[in-house]
Amino acid sequence: MQILNEKIKRTSIRFVNELPNEIIVRPGMPAVLQFETHNMCGSCLKCDTPSCIYLDSDVIKCEKVKEFPEDRDNRVCPVGAISWNEKLEAPVIDDSKCIHCGLCARQCPVGAIYYGEDRINICYDADGYEEEPYSSSTICQQKKFINEIRNKKRTGCFTPKNDHVLEELYRRIQSSCLLPEKFVRNIMVGLGCKCATRRVGDVYVRMDAIYNTPNGTFGAIEVEFGADTLSAARGILDDIAVLHSRYQIDKHHNTALVVCLSLPNLRQGYWQVVKDIAVVENIKINTLTCGAMLVLIG
Amino acid sequence: MYIRGAVSSLIQIFFCNNLNLHKYERGEIMIRFRNPGTQFDTQVHVIQILYENLNEQDSFTLQDMASVIAQERLMTAYGYAGDAALALSNTENESMNSALMNAKMYAEVFRMLGWVTPSGEKSYPLEFTYIGAHVALAKGDVKKLYEQCVFGINNPNELTARMSYTEQVRFFKCALHSFIDLDGIMYKHELSLGPMSVNDVSATEYDSMIARIKALRGNATRLKKAFLELAASLNMKPTPVDNCTRLPVALLKSCGLVVSYATNKLYPPRKMECLRITKHGKEAFAQLETMKDLRIDEFNSYDKDIQNALIRLGIYSMLQRAGYDTSPVEEIMSVDEALCHEILQEKSLLFSPYQTIRHDKIDEAMGFSKEKTDNPVAASVLDESKVFVGSRTAVNAITNWDLDVETKARLEWLNLGEDADFLNRVNELVGMGKNKEDIVKTLFEYYSTAKQGTFYPLISTLFKIMGFQCAFSRPGDNGARWDAIIDDERRSIPIEIKSPTEEEHISVKAIRQAVENKIVLLSRRTHITEPGVTTLAVGYRLPNERAEVSRLIQDFKNTYGIKVGVIDLYALLTVAISILIDGVGFDKEKLYGLEGMISANS
Numbered sequence: 001m002q003i004l005n006e007k008i009k010r011t012s013i014r015f016v017n018e019l020p021n022e023i024i025v026r027p028g029m030p031a032v033l034q035f036e037t038h039n040m041c042g043s044c045l046k047c048d049t050p051s052c053i054y055l056d057s058d059v060i061k062c063e064k065v066k067e068f069p070e071d072r073d074n075r076v077c078p079v080g081a082i083s084w085n086e087k088l089e090a091p092v093i094d095d096s097k098c099i100h101c102g103l104c105a106r107q108c109p110v111g112a113i114y115y116g117e118d119r120i121n122i123c124y125d126a127d128g129y130e131e132e133p134y135s136s137s138t139i140c141q142q143k144k145f146i147n148e149i150r151n152k153k154r155t156g157c158f159t160p161k162n163d164h165v166l167e168e169l170y171r172r173i174q175s176s177c178l179l180p181e182k183f184v185r186n187i188m189v190g191l192g193c194k195c196a197t198r199r200v201g202d203v204y205v206r207m208d209a210i211y212n213t214p215n216g217t218f219g220a221i222e223v224e225f226g227a228d229t230l231s232a233a234r235g236i237l238d239d240i241a242v243l244h245s246r247y248q249i250d251k252h253h254n255t256a257l258v259v260c261l262s263l264p265n266l267r268q269g270y271w272q273v274v275k276d277i278a279v280v281e282n283i284k285i286n287t288l289t290c291g292a293m294l295v296l297i298g
Numbered sequence: 299m300y301i302r303g304a305v306s307s308l309i310q311i312f313f314c315n316n317l318n319l320h321k322y323e324r325g326e327i328m329i330r331f332r333n334p335g336t337q338f339d340t341q342v343h344v345i346q347i348l349y350e351n352l353n354e355q356d357s358f359t360l361q362d363m364a365s366v367i368a369q370e371r372l373m374t375a376y377g378y379a380g381d382a383a384l385a386l387s388n389t390e391n392e393s394m395n396s397a398l399m400n401a402k403m404y405a406e407v408f409r410m411l412g413w414v415t416p417s418g419e420k421s422y423p424l425e426f427t428y429i430g431a432h433v434a435l436a437k438g439d440v441k442k443l444y445e446q447c448v449f450g451i452n453n454p455n456e457l458t459a460r461m462s463y464t465e466q467v468r469f470f471k472c473a474l475h476s477f478i479d480l481d482g483i484m485y486k487h488e489l490s491l492g493p494m495s496v497n498d499v500s501a502t503e504y505d506s507m508i509a510r511i512k513a514l515r516g517n518a519t520r521l522k523k524a525f526l527e528l529a530a531s532l533n534m535k536p537t538p539v540d541n542c543t544r545l546p547v548a549l550l551k552s553c554g555l556v557v558s559y560a561t562n563k564l565y566p567p568r569k570m571e572c573l574r575i576t577k578h579g580k581e582a583f584a585q586l587e588t589m590k591d592l593r594i595d596e597f598n599s600y601d602k603d604i605q606n607a608l609i610r611l612g613i614y615s616m617l618q619r620a621g622y623d624t625s626p627v628e629e630i631m632s633v634d635e636a637l638c639h640e641i642l643q644e645k646s647l648l649f650s651p652y653q654t655i656r657h658d659k660i661d662e663a664m665g666f667s668k669e670k671t672d673n674p675v676a677a678s679v680l681d682e683s684k685v686f687v688g689s690r691t692a693v694n695a696i697t698n699w700d701l702d703v704e705t706k707a708r709l710e711w712l713n714l715g716e717d718a719d720f721l722n723r724v725n726e727l728v729g730m731g732k733n734k735e736d737i738v739k740t741l742f743e744y745y746s747t748a749k750q751g752t753f754y755p756l757i758s759t760l761f762k763i764m765g766f767q768c769a770f771s772r773p774g775d776n777g778a779r780w781d782a783i784i785d786d787e788r789r790s791i792p793i794e795i796k797s798p799t800e801e802e803h804i805s806v807k808a809i810r811q812a813v814e815n816k817i818v819l820l821s822r823r824t825h826i827t828e829p830g831v832t833t834l835a836v837g838y839r840l841p842n843e844r845a846e847v848s849r850l851i852q853d854f855k856n857t858y859g860i861k862v863g864v865i866d867l868y869a870l871l872t873v874a875i876s877i878l879i880d881g882v883g884f885d886k887e888k889l890y891g892l893e894g895m896i897s898a899n900s
Contacts, residue, residue: 002627006436234810234814273817
């Protein structure tokens with residue numbers, strides 16, 4: 001049985017022959033790569049495995065609970081707005097789908113993806129990059145460059161943090177059909193954590209997600225983008241109990257997190273219940289909005 | 299009703315001979331897509347992992363699949379993954395074995411997509427197909443090949459155990475055609491009434507189907523009536539008919555052929571969650587229209603050489619359209635194209651052999667000779683796990699309350715109108731000469747449709763009869779976190795109540811709420827209680843997922859030291875009626891320390 005090969009429609013690949021000292025992300029334009037003697041603009045590397053489209057499979061697993069049946073969909077974009085364009089041999093963004101979360105930009109090793117003129121853009125053609133034929137040796141060279149540049153200092157911010165940008169982000173989130181759990185997972189990954197979500201439709205897994213920070217903090221996550229935040233508080237109690245009882249994760253070493261679209265209002269009773277849980281069980285439940293988490297990403 | 303075709307096949311055609319129900323030209327017939335897992339990514343991950351683990355075997359069984367799926371953490375059971383899930387899901391009753399059912403679900407989807415095929419005459423064991431191997435080994439985006447497989451789904455085919463269909467449809471092509479003819483937008487029930495219930499080979503029948511849907515539009519009541527009539531004609535309830543649209547909708551969306559679109563245009567003024575064809579959907583249909591759509595009847599009419607050429611061309615052209623490099627088989631394709639020139643007339647071939655004919659014919663055409671390896675069907679891994687069944691049964695246990703304690707009803711507490719109503723009802727039944735069991739059964743049935751406004755006071759009445767001072771919250775009273783509370787001097791018990799109209803079986807959600815009630819009570823101290831006293835979840839019936847609920851109750855106890863008791867209406871009625879008629883109840887102390895589910899023995 002002869003297995004046919006998928007056609008590889010790649011002719012070129014890019015990288016830089018030296019490493020910058022720092023990458024400065026800027027709103028409105030691609031990042032600046034600062035070298036000793038000169039600066040360069042972030043520009044699409046046409047990555048062999050584009051990290052703006054696919055997350056590394058290691059970061060969507062959480063080693064602390066090896067048995068966790070994580071969802072293995074490793075796409076970065078929660079709404080599928082970024083895709084590979086075979087003609088361009090580069091990623092492209094469909095603004096009609098894009099929610100402006102910037103998760104793809106966070107993953108780009110050289111800051112080629114930027115927010116400007118009310119949309120997410122990709123810079124394709126800045127100077128200074130080596131454009132080489134697509135081959136196993138150039139793929140290796142590119143991989144080495146990407147691995148090394150990821151360890152370089154990265155400063156600056158992706159968007160100006162003003163009401164207009166956040167309002168537009170929320171408007172787009174609410175009118176999109178994104179899966180909140182995967183969106184939150186990818187935000188956590190953007191924040192440098194490892195995060196695993198349960199598979200869509202797997203009703204037997206109690207928690208929406210679990211995470212590990214680089215310094216070893218572990219926690220369960222409940223995601224509630226609707227108004228039923230009380231059920232998120234109950235869900236977290238459930239998650240902590242299951243992890244404590246079945247997976248030997250001490251309830252006091254579980255930095256549980258509820259992620260909402262907006263903070264619950266007082267009438268919903270959420271805050272009082274969170275306080276009750278702290279009083280009775282000495283367990284603190286953390287609450288974050290996805291907007292705040294995206295601000296933290298930069 | 300005659301069901302034609304194998305029950306186990308994914309696509310079944312239901313035929314009803316009740317002429318009174320023939321409202322549609324062919325409305326009595328509908329492709330019945332099962333309702334399996336519909337996530338594209340998960341399907342691809344699962345086939346890749348199955349191939350990696352089972353490819354070396356000549357064939358594989360559902361149990362082999364279940365074993366791999368569980369061990370690779372692609373399924374969970376009762377909150378566990380991996381071997382524990384496999385062990386816990388293993389029961390004597392095959393239909394209750396979630397690991398096997400999970401495997402069967404994937405097997406059905408993969409067979410429908412042409413990725414696996416029956417290895418012999420029977421539906422199982424299975425083997426991977428040539429197309430399935432390409433999906434499993436793909437390094438890049440498999441969406442294009444996936445889409446080819448979606449377009450390959452056609453009916454009738456030889457893959458069902460019996461082949462007696464005459465109805466013909468290449469559903470996804472027909473669905474795209476329908477979208478285009480219906481202004482690009484369709485509601486899911488229009489799929490059931492339209493392309494799922496049509497013979498697309500007949501232009502007249504297709505046109506009449508489109509005209510029928512156009513005539514329904516503008517009036518939601520008309521659509522609902524038509525949908526209910528379709529369900530009745532299929533001798534099915536509306537929900538399963540609705541469920542039949544899930545898989546086609548998911549496949550259409552996964553391939554980017556349609557997107558969700560909320561609009562009130564079709565059935566004003568109601569805004570409905572419809573589907574809208576995408577640019578890609580239109581382009582895909584335009585391409586399909588230019589192709590030679592080969593169905594089984596025509597295929598079978600050709601001689602063997604032509605059939606073999608069509609099989610090869612069908613498979614290779616699918617891969618070619620999916621972006622595979624077919625240059626190694628270019629020569630074979632050229633010769634086959636020349637041989638089939640009159641049939642194809644310069645058109646590309648739309649024919650997916652693995653989704654249409656049995657694989658022995660395909661093997662012959664493709665030159666795949668089956669070399670018997672030393673790897674027969676793997677022995678069942680599940681058998682070894684049976685040792686775990688005992689532990690699962692143990693957590694399923696329900697504690698019985700024996701009714702052997704002399705108890706007088708606290709009639710002085712029964713002073714509300716709702717209390718009097720209940721007592722009058724019991725008196726009436728006693729007056730009718732009914733015995734205790736009959737009274738309990740009658741009342742249990744009577745309250746089967748009770749709403750919160752009736753059910754909460756009822757539960758309170760029953761606890762009062764049992765000698766517990768119980769107060770309920772009126773629906774809409776958001777200030778109280780619990781639905782009722784046993785107000786005790788030292789050991790108050792909060793009660794979470796689920797009326798049968800909210801949920802017939804007590805759910806995990808109710809258990810969680812019971813835990814929250816206990817925490818709130820301990821924190822806010824509105825009533826005096828102790829940490830070790832139970833918190834109750836009361837509902838119409840005990841949980842369906844008893845094993846999972848029992849485990850969760852154990853988890854809560856282990857982690858927070860909170861005891862959750864679960865009681866259904868039947869048990870409460872049994873105790874209360876026993877007290878009212880015989881003056882015999884249960885040991886009340888047991889309620890304060892209750893943990894888990896109980897029933898009552900009269």
